[in-house]
Amino acid sequence: MKKLNYFLAALLGLSITYTSAQTQKGSVLIKNATVITVTNGTLENSDVLVQDGIIKQVGQNISAPSGVETVDATGKYLMPGIIDAHSHVALDVVNEATAPIVAEVRMRDVVNPFEVGIYRALAGGVTISHAMHGSANVVGGQNVTLKHRWGSEDPADIMMQDAPRTIKFALGENPTRVHGRGRGIQPRTRMGVEAILRNGFNEALQYKKAWEDFNNSSSQKGSTMLAPVYDERLQTLVDILDGKIIIHCHSYRADEIYMLINVARDFGISKLVFQHTNEGFKVAPEIAEYTMGASVFADWWAYKFEVYYSTAFNAAILQKNGAITSINSDSAELIRHLYHEAAKTQRYGGLTDDEALAMITMNPAKQLGISDKVGSIEVGKQADLVIFEGHPLSVYAVPQKTFVDGVKYFDIETDADDQRLRVGPTEMVEPIFMTQEDHRCMQDVELNFSDISQTLFNTNY
Numbered sequence: 001m002k003k004l005n006y007f008l009a010a011l012l013g014l015s016i017t018y019t020s021a022q023t024q025k026g027s028v029l030i031k032n033a034t035v036i037t038v039t040n041g042t043l044e045n046s047d048v049l050v051q052d053g054i055i056k057q058v059g060q061n062i063s064a065p066s067g068v069e070t071v072d073a074t075g076k077y078l079m080p081g082i083i084d085a086h087s088h089v090a091l092d093v094v095n096e097a098t099a100p101i102v103a104e105v106r107m108r109d110v111v112n113p114f115e116v117g118i119y120r121a122l123a124g125g126v127t128i129s130h131a132m133h134g135s136a137n138v139v140g141g142q143n144v145t146l147k148h149r150w151g152s153e154d155p156a157d158i159m160m161q162d163a164p165r166t167i168k169f170a171l172g173e174n175p176t177r178v179h180g181r182g183r184g185i186q187p188r189t190r191m192g193v194e195a196i197l198r199n200g201f202n203e204a205l206q207y208k209k210a211w212e213d214f215n216n217s218s219s220q221k222g223s224t225m226l227a228p229v230y231d232e233r234l235q236t237l238v239d240i241l242d243g244k245i246i247i248h249c250h251s252y253r254a255d256e257i258y259m260l261i262n263v264a265r266d267f268g269i270s271k272l273v274f275q276h277t278n279e280g281f282k283v284a285p286e287i288a289e290y291t292m293g294a295s296v297f298a299d300w301w302a303y304k305f306e307v308y309y310s311t312a313f314n315a316a317i318l319q320k321n322g323a324i325t326s327i328n329s330d331s332a333e334l335i336r337h338l339y340h341e342a343a344k345t346q347r348y349g350g351l352t353d354d355e356a357l358a359m360i361t362m363n364p365a366k367q368l369g370i371s372d373k374v375g376s377i378e379v380g381k382q383a384d385l386v387i388f389e390g391h392p393l394s395v396y397a398v399p400q401k402t403f404v405d406g407v408k409y410f411d412i413e414t415d416a417d418d419q420r421l422r423v424g425p426t427e428m429v430e431p432i433f434m435t436q437e438d439h440r441c442m443q444d445v446e447l448n449f450s451d452i453s454q455t456l457f458n459t460n461y
Contacts, residue, residue: 023157024149025053026383026406029064033073033387038080038354038361039376048078050383053405058379073387076400079357080376081127081384082338085295085364086248086275086328088132089117089146089335090158095134096141097178100187100196103167103236105141107131111155117332118158119150119419122410124336125386125399128160130328130368132275133168135250136178138187138196140168142236143248145368147384148402150409151421164369167240169197169249171256173306194259201267204237246271246292246369252306254282261290273367275328277318278310284321292367293324298341299348315359316349326364343393356393 028050035043035058049057051068064070088094092110096102111131121129127148133141145163152158171193180188187193210228217225239245247264251257251274261283264272270290274280277294278301280287287294296318301310311317318325327342329335342360345351351359365375373382383406390397402410 024405024407026403026408027051027053027065027068028383028403028406028408029062029068029070030073030078030385030387031062031070033076033078035377036077036079036353036357036392037377038357039378042353048377048383048385050385050403050406053383053407055377055379055381055383058377071387071401077388077391077397078377079125079386079388079392080361081374081386081402081404082125082360083326083364083368083375084121084126084129084329084335084338084360085273085326085367086132086330087121087129087146087332087335088134088330089121089129089332090115091131094132095136097134097136100137100175100179100185101139101200101233101237102137102141103139103240104232105133106144107133107141108144108155108159111144111146111159113152113155113158114420114422116420117335118146118148119410120332121335122148122150122402122404123399123412123415125339125388125392125402126335127384127386127402127404128365128368128370128374129335130166130248130364132166132248135168135170135174137168137170138175138193139200139237140170142167142245145370147404148409149404149407150419153421160370162370162373165239165245166248166368167236167245169247169260171249171251171260172253173304174250190256190259193256194263197260197263198266200237201241201263204234204241207231207234208238208241240269240271241267243269243271246273246367248273248275248295248367250275252276252278254279258283258286261286265290276307276330278307278314280323281311281314281317284318284323287318288322288324291323293326293363294318295326295328295364295367297330298327298344312344312348315345316351319345319349319351319355319359324363324366325359326367327359328364339388339392339397339399340395343395346393353391353393 030048032045035046046060047062049062090112092112096105129146131146132143143166145160146158147160149158176187179185187196214225214227217223272291274294277296280294296315299312301307315325338360342356345356362375365371374384385403386399387401388397389400400412
């Protein structure tokens, strides 16, 4: 028996070692770069030393420790890895569209590490993406934050295990179309969406109270009270109420944005981020005061009726009103040039370099609850870094090398024509999608390209 215990302990030790070994941590010294820290200004002709995946030194004339590779970035720019706060890359399925509330489902269960979109994102300098549930439900599933460790075959290895839990909510046309018009159940209107939220949270409060009563009773001698039936859906809503989960809510119109702010205030919820937020500029002070900010498109709108009223100055207006603002992609294609999307805030709003770049680095990190780990070049943070040829906000900028935890996952000099890890016999090398219909965030975009659209609205695309 003693030998068996030793054997089992050895196996356990090996499994722990193997698991921890899956996440690579690199060491590298990047020399002579123009270092854009985002939080502490821009440092000319400076070095960044990374050891075991962590930034150890930032300054000049740093020497490489024994065995650490040196990368000469003379004439180039170094910035923090880009973070996409709204993505569906690397997910095999996106919507559990069977009920208005499906808080129990988790995107971490359908992560596909073989999706070549991860590599393409790295080629655009994106090191982290927030892989979200779709927007068919008022309360969707739980999202997962991914680190783009391309080449890993274990889904767990590309998940950012130390990131907080987040969940997807959706307002407006998507849930009312899917459930009201599609299935004849609540919600069919915007007021029905609010009712779903309030009823769901009130039921969660009753569930929480039932467990509190049981736990209090079970400590008393002679108690015969039975435990409530465990409900994963309600428990997730309780975790939201207790501040353990950050809400990321698909939204467009100012009235529905303000509605959710009021619902959140009524239930004591402060961990709330708005996604898309096209009319956020109308309620920017309220977003700044009561929420964790807004993640927006740079200049996408008018692809369906509830998104007809917007402005390219949206991000800048939110920023100037004190709202934490990020720019996202919601697209496997747009994710590759988020640095260009950030640059639009200088054309539309006159933001500074640091303000614009914060919208794709530090600000999304704050909205995901990971700003203590990533989002800027600072000693002690995880070494997610990108080397650019040309300033990242220039139209001529080209990412050269991308590092995640100090490990180089993209290098333009060694970029092969086909970087897929697995190839299906019927898979296209470059699949083309006109819309994002699979996750409904951009539902009905195809109308703009249809014959009926050209007839009704005299469009010609």
